[in-house]
Amino acid sequence: MKNLLFILFLTIIFIGCNQSLQQTDAEHAHEAKLQLTEYSDNMELFAEADPFAVGKNSGILAHFTWLENFKPLESGEVTVSLIVGKNGVKQTLSQPLRPGIYKFEIQPQISGVGKIIFDINSDDGKAQIIVTNITVYNDKHDAEHAAEETVVSETNATFFTKEQSWKVDFATGFPLLEPFGQVIKTTALVQSAQGSEVVVSAKTNGIVLFNSGYVLEGRDVSAGQTLFSVSGSNFAENNIAVKYTEAKSNYERATADYERAKELAKDKIVSEKDLLSAKNQYENTKAVFDNLNKNFNASGQTIKSPQSGFINQVFVKNGAYIEAGQPIVVISQNKSLILSTEVPSKFAPILANIQTANIRNITDNSSFSLEELNGKVLSYGKAANSDNFLIPVSLQVENNGSFVSGSFVEVYLKTFSNNSVVTVPNEALLEEQGSFFVWVQVHPELFEKREVFVGGTDGIYTEISKGITPLERVVTRGAMLIKLSQATGTLDAHSGHVH
Structure with a gap:
């Protein structure tokens, strides 16, 4: 028992x-999901779908991201179509469940291999995304078993959900395969270009008097704006006011004499010789007075700005005595700039091969190519400077508002090369104890940390000699955020998702 x-x-x-x-x-x-990733010209799709079986409802949780800024599709009508052969089913949603997220439910009617088409119509634009090789099974169990076999490995990978990436500065992209020659890194002084800077000088001796509040370094001025005056009215010698009054008096007297001589000459009272003498005296006094009247008045010289721009330098103080020809202020324009740098003489053989350059602003770490700034290589020295044995190189760029005359920038001079290499943006790289890594996309919410071997850099892109291929999508912005997310611990793959 x-x-x-x-x-x-x-x-x-x-x-x-x-x-x-x-x-x-x-x-x-039952928990196994199909993970669908596809791209159009302007949009990314990442969807998690239930396995497809005939006569069974399958949910599709789709995330739509604009590739221009990697932000979600905020609103719009989306139609999903599952097509197998000539048969298909579709569903249209007019609004997302949440920004960027649409939840569909479709029921396949026929088994076989087909495709899913997403048609997006929004105020921001239109897109069509086609996902191929979608298999619809006759039996739900077979569909679930097949879905299990497609689950990707999460080894050495970190989850970073679409909801997280939408909230930060984030982007992915393919590495570039492009020519990458030798790069010379140097520092350049930013200066106003010749023709964009004018020195305003005094035209007479006297006391300089500034217009209140205008003659300050950095102050914007317009063409023709009065800046200051130079007065010598209290001087015993070289008094411009006396010279002006004397020239005006001589001109008025010569004018009267000439007009009277012309009238008398009609009646033959004045000889032709006397008429010519009066005319000559009139023209001489007129030239002297016009010159003084153009630049001076009874109180002295009034000096105006010859161009629009800003006051770069002020050489004298208000009330100081100045002499004719002495510089007073410099009026500059920041539109066109010269970047002046010097490189070691060992680079002399390759300076002729410099094609372009990248410029990095030290203050805010922003970087620009020479083409973005409508710039060009102006010149390079043919001999080393006798003082420091360096060779001068000059670039010209248009100021986009990021540069200040008198400051310094980093310049990466790029030479021509026929060799194409794999490059990634500098923002894509993470450095840990001397080793470099990138995040390789497994799917838009899962990223594998991959070690890479780097070569040279041009300030914007870095050469990758080993570790990734041009066909592997990597994180180009926001790599540090994924690292911080990894440091906080393992995240739920569906955290933030709506099911």
């Missing part, structure tokens, strides 16, 4: 465990 009870007890336990295992397997199969 005891043996019978013992056997019955073991049988109950075995059946219970078997049912538990079957239930666990069933739940595991």
Whole structure:
């Protein structure tokens, strides 16, 4: 009797465990999702879908991201179509469940290999995304089993959900395969270009008097704006006010004499010789007075800005005595700039091969190519400077508002090369104890940390000699954020998702 009870007890336990295992397997199969990733010219799709079986409802949780800024599709109408052969089913949603997220539910009617088409119509633009090789099974169990086999490995990978990436400055892209020659890194002084800077000088001796509040370094001025005056009215010698009054008096007297001589000459009272003498005296005094009247008045010289721009330098103080020809201020324009740098003489053989350059602003770490700044290589020295044995190089760029005359920038001079290499943006690289890594996209919410070997850099891109291929999409902006997310611990793959 005891043996019978013992056997019955073991049988109950075995059946219970078997049912538990079957239930666990069933739940595991039920949880398996198809992960769909596809791109159009302007949009990224990442979707998690239930396995497709004939006559069974399959949910599709789709995330739509604009590639221009990697932000979500905020609103718009989206139609999903599952097409197998000539048969298909579709569903249209007019608004997202949440920004960027649309939840569809479709029921396949025929088995086979087909495709899913997403048609997006929004105020920001239109897009069509086609996902191919979608298999619809006759049996739900077969569909779930096939979905299990497509689950990607999460080894050495970190989850970073679409909801997280939408909230930060984030982007992915393919490495570039481009020519990458030798790069010369140097520092350049930013200066206003010749023709964009004018020195305003005094035209007479006197005391300089500034217009209140205008003659300040950095102050914007417009062409023709009065800046200051130079007065010598209190001087015993070289008094411009006396010279102006004298010239005006001589001009008025010569004008009267000439007009009278012309009238008398009509009646032959004045000889032609006297008329010519009066005319000559009139023209001489007029030239002297016009010159003084153009640049001076009875109180002295009024000096105006010859061009629009800003006051770069002020050489004298208000009330100081100045002499004719002495510089007073410099009016500059920041539109066109000269970047002056010097490189070691060992680079002399390759300076003729410099094609372009990248410029990095030290203050805010922003970087620009020479083409973005409508710039060009002006010149390079043919001999080393005798003082420091360096060779001068000059670039010209248009100021986009990021540069200040008198400051310094980093310049990466790029030479021409026929060799194409794999490059990634500098922002894509992470450095840890002398080693470099990038995040390689497994799918838009899962990223693998991959070590790479780097070569030279041009300030914007870095050469990758080993570790990735041009066909592997990597994180180009926001790599540090994924690292911080990894440091906080393992994230739920569906954190933030709506099911």
